[in-house]
Amino acid sequence: MIKFDNVGFRYETGPEILSDISFELAAGSYHFLTGPSGAGKTSLMSLMYLGHRPTRGSLHMFEHNVGFLPRERLFEIRQKIGIVFQDFRLMNHLTAFDNVALPLRILKRPEKEIRNNVTELLDWVGLGESKDRLPPTLSGGQQQRIAIARAIIARPRLLLADEPTGNLDDTIGFRLMGLFDQLNKMGTTIVIATHNTHIMELFGHPRLILAHGRLTQETRQGPITQKIRNVS
Amino acid sequence: MSVKRPPFYVKAQEILLRTVLGSKGYDLPFGSDADRGYLLLLVGLMSFLAVLACAGTLSLHAMTQRWSSGLENKITIEIKAEDRDGTMLSPETIRLETEKITEMLQKNPAVKSFEALQEKEIKKLVSPWLGEDFSLEDIPLPGLIAVELNVSSPEALEKLTGSIKKLSPTARVDTHREWLQDILRFTGTLQWIALFVALIVALTTVTAISSGVKSRMAVHKDQVEILHLIGASDKYIARQFQWHAIIIALLGSILGTAAGLGMATFILLLSGQSGTSLIPQISLDSTSMLIFIFLPVIASIISGVTARFTVLRTLSLMP
Ligand SMILES: Nc1ncnc2c1ncn2[C@@H]1O[C@H](COP(=O)(O)OP(=O)(O)OP(=O)(O)O)[C@@H](O)[C@H]1O
Ligand SMILES: [Mg+2]
Numbered sequence: 257m258i259k260f261d262n263v264g265f266r267y268e269t270g271p272e273i274l275s276d277i278s279f280e281l282a283a284g285s286y287h288f289l290t291g292p293s294g295a296g297k298t299s300l301m302s303l304m305y306l307g308h309r310p311t312r313g314s315l316h317m318f319e320h321n322v323g324f325l326p327r328e329r330l331f332e333i334r335q336k337i338g339i340v341f342q343d344f345r346l347m348n349h350l351t352a353f354d355n356v357a358l359p360l361r362i363l364k365r366p367e368k369e370i371r372n373n374v375t376e377l378l379d380w381v382g383l384g385e386s387k388d389r390l391p392p393t394l395s396g397g398q399q400q401r402i403a404i405a406r407a408i409i410a411r412p413r414l415l416l417a418d419e420p421t422g423n424l425d426d427t428i429g430f431r432l433m434g435l436f437d438q439l440n441k442m443g444t445t446i447v448i449a450t451h452n453t454h455i456m457e458l459f460g461h462p463r464l465i466l467a468h469g470r471l472t473q474e475t476r477q478g479p480i481t482q483k484i485r486n487v488s
Numbered sequence: 489m490s491v492k493r494p495p496f497y498v499k500a501q502e503i504l505l506r507t508v509l510g511s512k513g514y515d516l517p518f519g520s521d522a523d524r525g526y527l528l529l530l531v532g533l534m535s536f537l538a539v540l541a542c543a544g545t546l547s548l549h550a551m552t553q554r555w556s557s558g559l560e561n562k563i564t565i566e567i568k569a570e571d572r573d574g575t576m577l578s579p580e581t582i583r584l585e586t587e588k589i590t591e592m593l594q595k596n597p598a599v600k601s602f603e604a605l606q607e608k609e610i611k612k613l614v615s616p617w618l619g620e621d622f623s624l625e626d627i628p629l630p631g632l633i634a635v636e637l638n639v640s641s642p643e644a645l646e647k648l649t650g651s652i653k654k655l656s657p658t659a660r661v662d663t664h665r666e667w668l669q670d671i672l673r674f675t676g677t678l679q680w681i682a683l684f685v686a687l688i689v690a691l692t693t694v695t696a697i698s699s700g701v702k703s704r705m706a707v708h709k710d711q712v713e714i715l716h717l718i719g720a721s722d723k724y725i726a727r728q729f730q731w732h733a734i735i736i737a738l739l740g741s742i743l744g745t746a747a748g749l750g751m752a753t754f755i756l757l758l759s760g761q762s763g764t765s766l767i768p769q770i771s772l773d774s775t776s777m778l779i780f781i782f783l784p785v786i787a788s789i790i791s792g793v794t795a796r797f798t799v800l801r802t803l804s805l806m807p
Pocket of ligand 1: 270273292294295297342
């Protein structure tokens with residue numbers, strides 16, 4: 257589903273931030289992406305959601321070589337991806353409801369279906385009361401939940417979440433991580449960038465570790481996850 | 489703190505956008521754009537100009553049509569008051585020649601009707617130049633005969649002119665064609681100018697819409713990028729700008745057209761009141777009205793296409 261082959265990346269004429277990145281993620285997999293701040297997690301994600309193109313090497317997304325994909329076809333791939341941006345990137349003039357509805361509207365789903373699904377999801381993430389409010393009037397954690405809802409509302413085949421629980425308390429954080437697990441079970445491939453070792457330990461998915469522009473893979477399953485899974 | 493109520497066109501725009509794009513209105517924050525008032529005004533003024541240009545052309549057209557059809561089969565015969573050497577003829581001679589010619593006209597089958605102008609009438613015609621009280625004895629006046637023909641073929645006219653010349657060598661046959669041609673040439677030029685004005689109006693609208701769209705794309709660069717990243721195609725984004733432009737143009741143009749029609753009616757009313765018989769009574773008929781109803785539609789289409797094209801082109805130049 258995702259295949260990096262000796263990918264290198266730099267912003268304009270800046271230094272190379274990612275070097276010789278090679279890895280492959282199978283459909284239906286679930287990975288944590290971690291590494292120190294400034295290591296390039298967000299940059300790596302932006303290559304996956306086609307926000308930037310690799311400066312060298314080849315990147316395949318959904319069996320398409322991104323390097324050769326014409327601009328006007330990028331949206332087809334992006335429509336299969338749900339993204340939670342580290343800085344949310346909500347539309348500040350649209351209500352919480354309309355922000356979450358946006359991906360469905362882009363897909364031209366019927367308005368009735370949109371109303372039902374969006375309302376249900378907003379209720380689920382605890383924003384049912386705030387659905388008519390504009391993002392700037394909401395707290396960081398509330399905005400983050402809108403961002404997450406927007407990323408998953410259209411049932412993407414790939415979910416890329418950049419620090420999705422950074423602003424959330426543990427209760428709602430775990431609840432959302434549980435939701436991601438549910439999505440994963442239904443077939444969504446997931447990559448979550450996070451610093452949160454606690455969460456990584458708890459859920460124990462394999463890790464992609466970025467440091468000094470290079471990526472290493474760690475396939476260990478955390479023991480705590482096993483415990484939780486056994487308990488529940 | 490008092491909340492400023494949005495101007496009426498903002499409300500109208502929002503309602504229209506909601507109708508077109510569904511309950512959500514639009515995804516980009518056009519509502520906060522400062523330039524839409526100007527754009528509305530500009531499209532309004534352009535429509536206003538277009539209406540005036542159109543109304544001018546249409547009434548000129550109606551006018552020339554009436555003139556040319558009214559003069560088609562008419563000629564005027566002038567029996568000159570002096571002979572070829574420049575010697576003045578006595579009024580008596582002129583009257584005689586006029587009578588000879590009218591006798592001939594009476595028998596000519598090509599002539600439908602004719603009327604020799606009486607001295608009194610001729611006097612009235614020249615009085616603006618000569619004053620009321622002069623006698624024919626002082627200045628000999630030409631004889632004038634207005635003739636209406638059954639046919640207007642050049643051959644028939646030539647034959648008639650020949651028979652007139654035989655009776656009075658100095659008589660002149662005036663077919664009005666010359667000055668009619670001058671007038672037609674003049675109004676033709678005016679119509680070209682009107683067309684040119686319409687073209688400039690359209691071009692100005694295109695330029696303004698296009699640069700407006702470009703600046704709006706720059707202002708909303710971040711939002712456009714978000715839309716892209718969450719899967720919107722260039723066409724989806726273009727549609728937003730396109731409908732926004734269409735609705736601004738529609739509103740602006742309806743206002744401008746209404747104002748232009750009001751102005752045109754006013755001008756026509758004034759020209760009608762002046763009572764000059766040279767300018768026939770002109771009014772706008774129902775076909776012309778249809779054209780004006782279509783003007784806002786045309787303005788909307790021009791604006792929409794321009795906006796769409798501009799967005800797609802600008803986006804296609806992005807990486
Ligand atoms: N738009 C940009 N232009 C130029 N340099 C950038 C840009 N975005 C990030 N960088 C640089 O790229 C490097 C990696 O940044 P990135 O945001 O990918 O790190 P990160 O791992 O996501 O960090 P964090 O954990 O703090 O989110 C940093 O050195 C940063 O300065
Ligand atoms: Mg980051």
